[in-house]
Amino acid sequence: ETGVTQTPRHLVMGMTNKKSLKCEQHLGHNAMYWYKQSAKKPLELMFVYNFKEQTENNSVPSRFSPECPNSSHLFLHLHTLQPEDSALYLCASRQLASAGEQFFGPGTRLTVL
Amino acid sequence: SQQGEEDPQALSIQEGENATMNCSYKTSINNLQWYRQNSGRGLVHLILIRSNEREKHSGRLRVTLDTSKKSSSLLITASRAADTASYFCATEYAYSGAGSYQLTFGKGTKLSVIP
Numbered sequence: 250e251t252g253v254t255q256t257p258r259h260l261v262m263g264m265t266n267k268k269s270l271k272c273e274q275h276l277g278h279n280a281m282y283w284y285k286q287s288a289k290k291p292l293e294l295m296f297v298y299n300f301k302e303q304t305e306n307n308s309v310p311s312r313f314s315p316e317c318p319n320s321s322h323l324f325l326h327l328h329t330l331q332p333e334d335s336a337l338y339l340c341a342s343r344q345l346a347s348a349g350e351q352f353f354g355p356g357t358r359l360t361v362l
Numbered sequence: 363s364q365q366g367e368e369d370p371q372a373l374s375i376q377e378g379e380n381a382t383m384n385c386s387y388k389t390s391i392n393n394l395q396w397y398r399q400n401s402g403r404g405l406v407h408l409i410l411i412r413s414n415e416r417e418k419h420s421g422r423l424r425v426t427l428d429t430s431k432k433s434s435s436l437l438i439t440a441s442r443a444a445d446t447a448s449y450f451c452a453t454e455y456a457y458s459g460a461g462s463y464q465l466t467f468g469k470g471t472k473l474s475v476i477p
Contacts, residue, residue: 253404255404280463289469290469291466291467291468291469291470292405292450292452292467294464294465294466297464305464337402339404339405341405343463345463348393348410348412349392349393349395349410349454349463349465350395350407350410351405351407351465352407353397353404353405353406354404355403355404356402356403356404358402
């Protein structure tokens with residue numbers, strides 16, 4: 250596997266379910282990001298991890314819980330979501346010492362019923 | 363907010379024509395980046411221009427940056443049907459003084475290239 254991978258690619262869940270999204274980067278980067286992309290809205294930054302430490306939480310509701318066990322893996326744990334949380338969730342990584350390019354995964358299309 | 367705003371929201375051109383997309387932002391930046399997204403997929407980085415640069419080229423792409431006007435443009439020359447996608451500008455700034463960087467994205471321009 251190369252680049253940034255995300256699983257699952259599609260997820261349908263009820264409002265009372267608990268699920269997790271997984272992201273893995275094979276690029277040796279030291280920063281990872283979660284973004285939310287909803288229809289007709291700009292890409293929203295949710296969480297930032299630098300060297301496995303969370304450095305930013307952009308006022309994300311607590312029903313979204315990130316986890317970064319090491320510099321290659323990033324999880325987003327989902328619990329009691331709302332229908333308005335349906336969106337494309339994108340993971341990205343970058344090397345902090347480099348110019349600034351972020352590498353994105355293909356995303357997880359989440360539908361909350 | 364640093365948020366970039368792309369213009370136009372949608373653009374439809376014939377194959378072989380040039381496509382120009384514009385981006386405006388609000389405050390100081392380290393750099394400005396352009397990304398491309400095919401429908402429902404992840405974003406792909408196209409080009410980065412630093413705040414002290416005015417123009418940059420990469421293949422059929424030309425990016426300009428005017429920091430006095432807080433604006434950038436992306437030109438795709440000799441467009442192809444495969445260029446059909448959404449294009450986003452993203453501005454980067456450093457925050458927290460701890461080597462942390464954020465990208466702030468605009469809503470994007472949806473480009474359709476008709477064969």
